Amino acid sequence: MSATPVKETPAVDLAQKERSMVLQKQMIASHYEELATAHDSGKKVVYTFVPGNLTELIRSFDLLPVLPEINALQSGMRKLSGEYIAEAEKHGHSEDVCTYVKCDIGMLKKGNIGPTGKKLPKPDLLLLSYTGCFTFMKWFELLREEYDCPVAMLHVPYQSDGHIHGHHRDYILQQLRTEVIPKFEQVTGLRYDEDRLREKMKLSAQAEDDFVWVLESAKNKPSPIDAYFGGVFYIGPMFTAFRGTPQGVEYYQALRREIEDRVTRHLGPITPDGPMEKERYRLVMEGPPNWTSFREFWKMFYEEGAVVVASSYTKVGGLYDRGFRHDPTRPLESLADYCMGCYTNLGLPTRVELLERYIREYSADGFMINSVKSCNSFSVGQLLMLRQLEERTGVPGGFIESDLVDPRYFSAANIKNRIESYLQMLEQKRAARVA
Amino acid sequence: MKPELAKLVNKAKELYDDLGLKSVQAWKAAVPGRKAIGYMPIYVPRELIHAAGMLPVGIVGGGDRLEIIRGDAYFQSYICHIPRSTIELALSHRLDALDGMLFPSICDVIRNLSGMWAMLFPDRYVHYVDVPQNYEAGVGGVYWHREIEILREDLSRLGGRPISDDDLRQSISVYNENRKALRDLYEVRSRKPWFFPISEMYLMLRAGNLLPVEEHTALLRAYLNEAPLEDGRFEQDESRVVLVGMFCEQPPLGLLATIERAGCWVVDDDLLLGMRWLMGDVSAVGDPLQSLTEAFLTKSATTASRYLPEGHRGRWLVDSVRRNRAEGVIFCAPSFCDPALLEQPMLIAALERESIAHTQFKYSEDTGQFAVIREQAGTFSDSIRLWSEP
Ligand code: SF4
Numbered sequence: 001m002s003a004t005p006v007k008e009t010p011a012v013d014l015a016q017k018e019r020s021m022v023l024q025k026q027m028i029a030s031h032y033e034e035l036a037t038a039h040d041s042g043k044k045v046v047y048t049f050v051p052g053n054l055t056e057l058i059r060s061f062d063l064l065p066v067l068p069e070i071n072a073l074q075s076g077m078r079k080l081s082g083e084y085i086a087e088a089e090k091h092g093h094s095e096d097v098c099t100y101v102k103c104d105i106g107m108l109k110k111g112n113i114g115p116t117g118k119k120l121p122k123p124d125l126l127l128l129s130y131t132g133c134f135t136f137m138k139w140f141e142l143l144r145e146e147y148d149c150p151v152a153m154l155h156v157p158y159q160s161d162g163h164i165h166g167h168h169r170d171y172i173l174q175q176l177r178t179e180v181i182p183k184f185e186q187v188t189g190l191r192y193d194e195d196r197l198r199e200k201m202k203l204s205a206q207a208e209d210d211f212v213w214v215l216e217s218a219k220n221k222p223s224p225i226d227a228y229f230g231g232v233f234y235i236g237p238m239f240t241a242f243r244g245t246p247q248g249v250e251y252y253q254a255l256r257r258e259i260e261d262r263v264t265r266h267l268g269p270i271t272p273d274g275p276m277e278k279e280r281y282r283l284v285m286e287g288p289p290n291w292t293s294f295r296e297f298w299k300m301f302y303e304e305g306a307v308v309v310a311s312s313y314t315k316v317g318g319l320y321d322r323g324f325r326h327d328p329t330r331p332l333e334s335l336a337d338y339c340m341g342c343y344t345n346l347g348l349p350t351r352v353e354l355l356e357r358y359i360r361e362y363s364a365d366g367f368m369i370n371s372v373k374s375c376n377s378f379s380v381g382q383l384l385m386l387r388q389l390e391e392r393t394g395v396p397g398g399f400i401e402s403d404l405v406d407p408r409y410f411s412a413a414n415i416k417n418r419i420e421s422y423l424q425m426l427e428q429k430r431a432a433r434v435a
Numbered sequence: 436m437k438p439e440l441a442k443l444v445n446k447a448k449e450l451y452d453d454l455g456l457k458s459v460q461a462w463k464a465a466v467p468g469r470k471a472i473g474y475m476p477i478y479v480p481r482e483l484i485h486a487a488g489m490l491p492v493g494i495v496g497g498g499d500r501l502e503i504i505r506g507d508a509y510f511q512s513y514i515c516h517i518p519r520s521t522i523e524l525a526l527s528h529r530l531d532a533l534d535g536m537l538f539p540s541i542c543d544v545i546r547n548l549s550g551m552w553a554m555l556f557p558d559r560y561v562h563y564v565d566v567p568q569n570y571e572a573g574v575g576g577v578y579w580h581r582e583i584e585i586l587r588e589d590l591s592r593l594g595g596r597p598i599s600d601d602d603l604r605q606s607i608s609v610y611n612e613n614r615k616a617l618r619d620l621y622e623v624r625s626r627k628p629w630f631f632p633i634s635e636m637y638l639m640l641r642a643g644n645l646l647p648v649e650e651h652t653a654l655l656r657a658y659l660n661e662a663p664l665e666d667g668r669f670e671q672d673e674s675r676v677v678l679v680g681m682f683c684e685q686p687p688l689g690l691l692a693t694i695e696r697a698g699c700w701v702v703d704d705d706l707l708l709g710m711r712w713l714m715g716d717v718s719a720v721g722d723p724l725q726s727l728t729e730a731f732l733t734k735s736a737t738t739a740s741r742y743l744p745e746g747h748r749g750r751w752l753v754d755s756v757r758r759n760r761a762e763g764v765i766f767c768a769p770s771f772c773d774p775a776l777l778e779q780p781m782l783i784a785a786l787e788r789e790s791i792a793h794t795q796f797k798y799s800e801d802t803g804q805f806a807v808i809r810e811q812a813g814t815f816s817d818s819i820r821l822w823s824e825p
C-alpha cells in the first residue's frame with residue numbers, strides 16, 4: 001500500500017501550486033499514458049506491490065510497473081471503490097477481507113479502467129513481492145486466475161526480531177537470481193544488465209537523500225510539512241514507478257527546495273485550504289489513511305491546528321530515514337535489504353521502537369493510530385502498541401477506526417468526535433503542565 | 436457406548452477441556468526439569484521439540500469454553516477470534532506451563548501475535564517460524580534448513596543440552612508413526628465414515644495437541660480398533676462431504692456435530708492440519724535436518740497459506756473430492772480469516788469447473804448458535820442426495 005493520488009488531490013486546488021506538485025502530476029500522467037499504449041508500443045508490463053518493490057530492477061529491463069494498491073487507493077479517492085467492492089462481493093468475495101483486493105478485482109471486472117480514465121494494460125508478468133503482507137499472496141493468486149501470464153514469486157522473510165540475518169538475505173538473493181531475473185529475461189527477451197541496475201540505484205540513492213531531508217524537516221517548529229496527509233504525496237514517486245529515474249531525482253530536488261524555503265520562512269504545511277496558520281499540536285501517526293474521505297479526514301486535523309510530524313505509513317515503501325539507501329556497489333544485496341526493511345515487514349517490537357523514536361525525535365505532543373479494517377498486517381497488535389507507546393513515552397495516544405477504500409467504514413461524525421476529544425485532552429494536559 | 440471406546444473418548448474429551456494445561460503441568464512435574472513449548476497453527480517441526488526432550492503443545496485458542504475478559508481489549512472487532520482467546524489464555528495464566536511459544540507464518544494475525552507475545556511476555560522464549568514459500572531445494576530448502584537449524588540451537592539452549600542427530604532421527608521415527616496412524620484413520624474414515632463420527636474423531640485428533648506423541652499414536656490406534664465395534668454405526672443414506680477452511684481457528688465441537696446431524700458424513704477435512712502437514716514419512720536416516728527440509732519441500736499439504744507456483748488453486752480440493760468419493764464440499768471458514776476467505780473464490784471456481792456441489796458458511800470458535808448452519812447443511816445434504824439419485 002502507498003499513495004500517488006492523481007485526481008481530486010490537494011495538488012489540484014492548492015492556493016499555490018508548487019513546482020514539485022506540477023512535476024509529480026506530469027510524471028504520473030505520462031506514466032499512465034505510457035501504460036495505456038504499452039502493448040501497442042511493444043512495452044511489457046509487470047504488476048507488483050509497493051512494499052519491497054524492485055523498481056530499479058524492473059526499470060533496468062524496460063518493464064513498466066503497475067501497482068494495484070495505487071489503483072485501489074485512487075479508486076477510493078475517486079469515489080469508485082464502493083462500486084468496485086460491491087462488484088467483487090457479487091463475485092463471491094467475502095465482506096471480511098482486505099478491501100484493496102476487492103477494489104482491484106472489482107475494477108478488473110468492470111473493465112480495468114485506470115485512474116486517468118484509460119484502460120490499464122494486462123500484465124505480462126505478476127511479480128509477487130511477498131513483503132510484509134500475507135494478503136499479497138492471495139491477491140496475486142486471484143489475479144493469476146484472471147490473467148494467463150507467468151508469476152514470479154519473491155518471498156521476503158519477516159524481520160520478527162528487527163535484524164537482517166545473512167541467510168534471509170541469501171534466500172532473497174537466490175530467489176532474485178533463480179526466479180525473478182530469469183522471468184524478467186523470459187518476458188522481455190533482454191539479459192540482466194547489472195551496470196544498468198547500478199546506474200538506476202545511483203539515482204535512487206540521490207533522490208532518497210532528498211526525500212529523507214524532506215521527512216526530517218518536520219523536526220522544525222513549526223513543521224513545514226504534514227508528514228502523513230501531505231506525506232502521501234511526497235512518497236508517491238519514491239514508492240512507485242520513479243525510483244531510479246532522473247524525474248524522481250528532479251522531483252525530490254524541487255520538493256526539497258520548496259520545503260527549505262518554507263523552513264526559512266517559518267511556514268507551516270500547505271493544506272487543501274491553503275497554508276496552515278498555526279501549529280497547535282504535533283502528532284505522530286500510525287496506520288494508513290482512509291482514502292474514500294481523504295480530504296475530509298485531513299481537514300479534521302488541520303482545522304484544529306494538528307499537524308502530523310512523522311508517520312509509519314510513509315515507511316511502507318522503505319525506512320530511508322533510518323539510514324537505508326539503495327547501494328549501487330552491491331545492487332542485488334541492497335535490493336534484498338530494502339525488501340526486508342519495509343515497515344510492515346518489521347516485528348511489532350521494532351515498530352513500537354520506531355514510533356517511540358518518532359515521538360521523541362519529532363517532539364510530538366501525541367500520537368494517533370488509524371486502525372483500518374482491511375489491513376491485518378498493520379492493525380493486529382495496534383491496541384497493544386497504543387499501550388506500550390503511552391507507557392514508554394508518557395505521551396497519550398488516540399485510536400480511531402476506519403478503512404482504506406470501503407466507504408461503509410468511514411463514519412465521519414464518530415471519527416471527528418474522537419479526534420476533537422483527543423485534541424482537547426492534549427490541550428488540557430498542556431494547560432495542566434503550564435499551571 | 437462400549438466401555439473401551441468410552442474410555443478413549445472420555446480421555447480425549449478431558450484433554451479437550453483442559454484449557455489450563457493441567458496435563459502439561461503433570462507431564463512436567465513427573466520429571467523435574469522438563470519443559471514444554473507451545474505452537475500455533477499450522478506447521479512447526481515438532482520433531483525438534485521432541486528431540487530436545489520437551490513436550491510440543493498445540494495451542495488453538497479457547498474455543499467456546501472460555502470467557503473473554505481481557506482478550507477483547509487487545510483486538511479490534513474485525514479480527515478473527517483465535518488471537519483474542521489465545522491472549523486471554525495467556526493473560527489468565529492458563530499457559531504458564533509453557534516455556535516458549537512458536538508462531539508459524541500462516542497469516543498476518545499470527546505473525547503480529549508473535550510480536551505481541553514478545554512484548555507481553557519478555558521472559559519467555561518466542562520464535563516466529565517463517566516457513567519458505569519457495570519450494571526449490573537450492574533456494575527455499577537452503578533457507579529452511581538454516582531456519583530449523585537455528586530453532587534446534589535455540590531449543591538446545593533452552594533445554595540445556597545439545598540435540599544430537601540420533602535424538603532427532605529417533606523423534607522423526609516417532610512422528611512418522613503418528614503421521615501413519617493419522618493417515619490410516621483418515622483413509623478408513625473416508626471409506627467408512629459411519630464408524631468415525633466427526634465430533635468424536637475430532638477429539639482424538641485434538642488430543643494430539645497435548646499428549647506426548649507416543650501416547651497420541653497409541654490413542655489413535657486404539658480408537659481405530661474400537662470405533663468400528665460400536666453398535667449402531669452402519670452405512671446410511673448420508674451425503675459424503677469434504678470440509679474446508681478449518682486449518683487454524685477451530686470450530687466448536689457443536690458445529691461439527693451439527694454438520695453430521697444435518698445428514699453429512701465428513702470424508703475429508705483440514706482440521707488441525709499441522710499434524711498431517713507432512714503427507715508422507717520423513718526419512719529417519721542421514722542428516723535429520725536435511726530430511727525434515729526435504730519432507731517440507733516435497734510432502735507439504737496444500738492449503739490457503741501455502742503458495743503454489745503453478746496451476747489453479749483448487750486442484751488439490753478437486754483431487755480430495757475425487758479420492759474420497761465426496762459428493763460436495765462445505766466451506767466452513769472462521770469469520771475474518773483472510774487466508775481462508777480469499778482462497779475460497781478460487782476453490783469454488785475449481786469446483787464449479789468440475790460441477791462439484793458446494794455450500795459455505797462462517798463461524799467463530801465461540802459460535803453457540805447452530806440453527807442456521809444446521810438448516811443450511813441439511814438443505815445442502817438433501818440437495819446432494821436428490822441430485823445423485825438416478
Ligand atoms: S492487508 Fe494491508 S498491506 Fe496487505 S494488501 Fe491489504 S491493505 Fe495492503
Ligand code: SF4
Nearest residue numbers: 515542544683684772
Ligand atoms: S483464523 Fe485465519 S486470519 Fe485468524 S489467525 Fe487463523 S489463519 Fe489467521
